[in-house]
Amino acid sequence: MNVQVGFRYLKTGSGVATDSEMPLTAFAQFPALPTELRIKIWNESCHPRVVELHSQTFTDGVSETPKWVSNCSNPAALSVCFESRMVARAHFSVLLPVFRSMSKSGIPIPRDLYFDPASDLLAVLGQADFTRLVDLFKAVRLQDPAGRGLQRFCLSMSSWTHSFHFEAQTHMIWHMAVFSQLEELVLLMYDEQRPPANFRDGECVLEAVPGMDAFSRLFSANWRQLFDSAELRLMNLKFIPGPVSCAAA
Template sequence: MITASDTKGLQQPNVSDGQRFTLFPELPTELRLKIWRLSLTPRVVELHSRRAHYAMSDNAKWHSSCGNPAALSVCWESRDEAWSFYSVALPIGDDDRLERVLYINPACDTVVVLGDLDYRRLLDLFVTIATLDPTRVGLRRLGLSIACWAHGFAGATLRIWARSLFSELKQFYMVMYTERVPPAKFRYGECFLEECQGMDPFMRASIGRSGDGGGGDSLMIVGRTEMRVMNLSFISGPVM
């Protein structure tokens, strides 16, 4: 998961010719491949819909303003390693209505769904990712916008989903971002999650406490662990 402390590494460095490592292609193949693998890290990617869930057609595509990992665009060697790590190519729509794919690793990447949504659409997403996943394990880290729970029976709904669709999640995040789409200037960039301080009492009151004997002050257990309350931030990609 990308956190606030990781963002410095996402900025484009100003590197002079004297600082470039031009001998990289001459390194042993095993060492080059190890370096490429070390560059492949878990990501946070957002998905959103163009319309509210009640106004969408049954076959409406997901959209995303996130970019794909840089290793996919460096050379054939890095691309092969990236394809092996980010093994799911999720079809999505784009702002210009052209289709593309978003590469994810469902075992370690976090998918954050913005805006409101219904159970059927979320179930379709889980099924699609599991079907595309060579391991058939499927998505293990999910974030949902607080906008999904803006109703009086939010706690009961989440408890039902926690016992069914979310039962195998390793981590569930309640994301304090209420807009249905990312910021307008965010294109082909990176997302990161950051702890939302001071929100636990509100979440216990509005969504509910753990029902598994985890203590009166514990947040609800969703999947295998206690849910976490996070802020979502966006880092714009390079100018295209």
């Protein structure tokens, strides 16, 4: 078993890279390492992610039903070997109720998208229906071994202002049990209903919003006057098409 790693050697002063200075892409001796060290390495590979969801309508022959769809990849450790999968499943304990993008037949196909409710940030694109969000939060909490549920959540600025624009209503919604466990809320400047068309089996990352520092500070200050439970950030969302291992190299 060869294990892919992300370390790079520095070049020498000559400016010419030798074999020992080329990027290290595999470590054939990994299986010979002590079990404790291998487990530690697998645990280190389970880093927090930004996982996107968007709504897509499928026709099932009777009615058109909106479904949650995601084009994000699963953590690599889930598919390397039995040992790595066992470690990863301890981290990514929740299976999000999502489907693949629209198939040629128009039939929704369920997919396994693993999620860590404690560290992963769930980013919902487009307009967010409050009732469906509540159901999604409940589905995550029911699967969470810790019983806390989703702790980091992200949605578009336009969706927030459209759905939760009244201060009293927002205050009431936020303090409902389904949202009270949140530790972080991120509002996105990304305003599209879906990811870019070329985003398949990739990953998402948050980026700072250029020129919005003053507005972000003002917005955060007003937010803290209403709520004292969660951190608020204003960010952009960047999509890195898969496979992630190639895109991030």
